[in-house]
Amino acid sequence: TGFWVVIPAAGVGSRMLADRPKQYLPLAGRALIEHTLGCFLSHPRLRGLVVSLAADDPYWNSLDCASDERIGRAVGGSERADSVLNGLFRLLALGASDTDWVLVHDAARPNLQRADLDGLLEQLSRDPVGGLLAVPAKDTLKRAGADGRVAETVDRSVIWLAYTPQMFRLGMLREALQQALAAGVRVTDEASAMEWAGYAPRLIEGRADNIKVTRPEDLHWLEQQWPGALI
Ligand code: CTP
Numbered sequence: 001t002g003f004w005v006v007i008p009a010a011g012v013g014s015r016m017l018a019d020r021p022k023q024y025l026p027l028a029g030r031a032l033i034e035h036t037l038g039c040f041l042s043h044p045r046l047r048g049l050v051v052s053l054a055a056d057d058p059y060w061n062s063l064d065c066a067s068d069e070r071i072g073r074a075v076g077g078s079e080r081a082d083s084v085l086n087g088l089f090r091l092l093a094l095g096a097s098d099t100d101w102v103l104v105h106d107a108a109r110p111n112l113q114r115a116d117l118d119g120l121l122e123q124l125s126r127d128p129v130g131g132l133l134a135v136p137a138k139d140t141l142k143r144a145g146a147d148g149r150v151a152e153t154v155d156r157s158v159i160w161l162a163y164t165p166q167m168f169r170l171g172m173l174r175e176a177l178q179q180a181l182a183a184g185v186r187v188t189d190e191a192s193a194m195e196w197a198g199y200a201p202r203l204i205e206g207r208a209d210n211i212k213v214t215r216p217e218d219l220h221w222l223e224q225q226w227p228g229a230l231i
């Protein structure tokens with residue numbers, strides 16, 4: 001059985017402080033988003049893929065992958081959830097159905113490895129809800145008080161960092177996102193919409209280096225450890 005993919009790529013990257021949205025910054029000679037797409041486009045079980053782009057995006061069309069007929073497009077929205085939802089509707093128009101698996105993956109997460117993708121697909125293939133790649137917290141965790149002092153140390157053993165891809169049945173995810181948006185709940189990932197709808201997504205441990213580029217130092221770190229970077 002195959003899977004569908006939505007890549008939300010309509011953010012502005014305000015925390016990156018760059019001259020363009022971070023998904024279009026160069027990494028090892030190509031735009032970040034091209035690395036991101038590669039892991040999915042090379043997968044034999046991919047059924048279709050949609051990128052959600054800002055309505056006035058001037059960057060996408062100059063990429064090599066803009067002419068790739070396997071890549072569909074949707075218009076992004078003001079919140080990530082809007083961008084993902086528009087992508088899901090586009091997939092339905094391309095022939096996906098509500099019972100199909102869909103993977104949502106950040107455009108700004110270019111270092112996804114095939115083994116992590118396959119692990120997610122395999123471990124969730126018979127799951128009634130779905131789930132997400134995640135990484136156990138490794139540092140000691142402090143909850144801050146209003147005065148900038150430590151209010152308490154939090155139990156690290158139960159804390160995970162939510163990564164992507166996040167994998168759900170298309171119809172369940174669509175309804176959860178629609179309900180969360182209608183209720184005005186702030187959802188920063190697909191799992192939180194599913195949680196809000198009453199489901200318990202499964203945590204699938206992935207590689208810590210599947211980082212989301214969020215701040216300048218994230219891109220510097222990726223550049224240094226990218227294969228061939230030190231040659
Ligand atoms: N995203 C999107 N539509 C939005 C907001 C975000 O498609 N309205 C996408 C981003 O392009 C990114 C992913 O969601 O690939 C993760 O979001 P985030 O890291 O927050 O990216 P930005 O919102 O672009 O960055 P920032 O929050 O720093 O402005």
Ligand code: MG
Binds near residue numbers: 011
């Ligand atoms: Mg954001």
